[in-house]
Amino acid sequence: MKIKAKVFGILRQRFPDYSPDQGLELEIQEGTTAGELLTYLRIPDHQEGILIMKGRPLKKEDKLTHGDLVNIFQAVYGG
């Protein structure tokens, strides 16, 4: 299935040709979870990757579906 991911903050440094307008077009296995997507994108646990979709933070076990648009962040605590 295909999904689109937009990446924010210093996580962008992991994707050298990243275009903020286009994001990442990804082809991943059916039923991939939020946690599995972070692993697939090689975002290590210590960077505390978070997926947000339709305004809601996803849990690691939440499954993605074809056509999803997710935003990927590092966790923040306040400012």
Next chain:
Amino acid sequence: MKFLKVNMSNKTISVEEVPQQYLGLGGRGLTSIMINAEVPAQCDPLGPQNKLIFAPGFLSGTQMVNTSRISVGAKSPLTGTIKESNAGGTIAAALGHLGITAIIVEGQAEKGELFLLRIDEKGEACLLPAQEFRGMRTYALVEKLLTLYGEKTSVMCVGPAGEFRMKAASIQASDIDGRPCRAAGRGGLGAVMAAKGLKALVVDQRGNSPDALADPSAFKEAAKSYAKAVKEHPFSGQLLPNLGTAGLVSIVNSMGGFPSYNARKGVMEGWEKISGETMTQIIKERGGNPSHMGCSQCIVHCSNVYVDKQGKYVTSSLEYETIWANGGMTGIDDLDTIARLDFLCDDIGLDTMSTGVAMGIAMDAGYKQFGDGPAALQMMEEIAQGSEFGKILGNGPVAVGQHFNHPRVPVVKGQSVAAYDPRAMQGNAVTYSTSPMGGDHTAGLVLGEYLGGLLDPLKAEGQVEASRNNQIAMAAVDSIGLCLLASFALATPAGGEAFIRAMNAKFGTQLGPEAIPQLGMRVLKAEREFNQKAGFSNQDDRMPQFYYKEPLPPHNTVVVISDEEMDSTFNF
């Protein structure tokens, strides 16, 4: 461990040993407990009975990283409550180096009198006439003071807004580079300082008489371990040094909780233009500094130096809350305009949050269109000039709402809320409503809990507990002198353990981890007690009506925390 008591009525200064009941306290713990004990709760905040207390944290001036935070306490003219307004910069460390636990400003100078309080490297203090500095904006003032007293000088001062006794007036603090770009912004304490007859505190940074540590080598080891925990934490070690707090613009918009157009929407159109990612790119392209050290002892470097297209200094540091108040709430999606507004707030001596929110209300009421940058800059100049409308703006959101007879005023107890809409992040409804400070995000922000999947941001369940825990933790952090942005490492096993070790090495105690929440609860209780004496009750611990009635897109939710739940926040 000494108090410097400055009586502005008779111009006397006395040095006293810290009395027993205040021993071991610092920062907000000291200011709040002392104000509750000594300031008549019904007094006029701008009168002689109020006290203005400057207290570095109890670890300020030690080797512990990120401990140059100062608490400024008084009864607030903006809220009528007790107030602790917190600033970074260099002055907390400078006072710590002098072993000064607090400066307590009492009484009131005669109308027309104006003074500097100068403290030299021996800790000797004197009041000096400051007529020549009357009306001066803060950048020019601090430049002049550093020329007079040398570069190794820390300043806290008021600008024209304070001298006009505006309720959104800040007290500005100088940073590492000697610029007055750090602020005790909230609560209008700039007006209190000016009402005392004080234009500036001028403190020599070269003091060498700090309070003794009970076990210096253990302290050094513990401080080193804590520094490592701060560096290893992904937020303080990676995100903040790169994007600063502005890094929150994108994530909070993505959550639908970025109050925009005077809190009519939870996502701002074109927020990408004012995001931390964009800001960092602009600063880098123009040769500014996106990872600047603003405060003494800082290893996080969340600050930045924003420059114009010619590479010339505009402001430091452009922060998330400022971008929100002057960008989100006003609909202005131009970072150059927002940076200029930030500079003007610092220069005039205004809280960027109350000011931005006040302008957003004026726009919402139809005074100008949302997104009109030149109009915002013009409003700022009106404040600086002290025009009739400028005085209304400078008195903050409630004054502007009254002027336009406009009901959508996003405040609690007179102070504006912050950049996390409580309809999309319900825990912040609890913090804004119940904090003894009035609407305030640093009093106990609920955010990490949502991202970590611990709480659903849109449901009532668990929000009171999260707010309560965070309010307790922050009351302690603000007493230590620790920067909020370096405090998240406290929640890690290594960081928490190291910090307790440092506290014990400082005081010669055997405290356990429960000491931190115990301190926080003691501080909050004192603050609540003062507010009750000042006439506040549970009925004041509520969001404005529109938050309960007007759904916020995109989630289209309202505040769902019941009054009963709100009232259980301080059940400890």
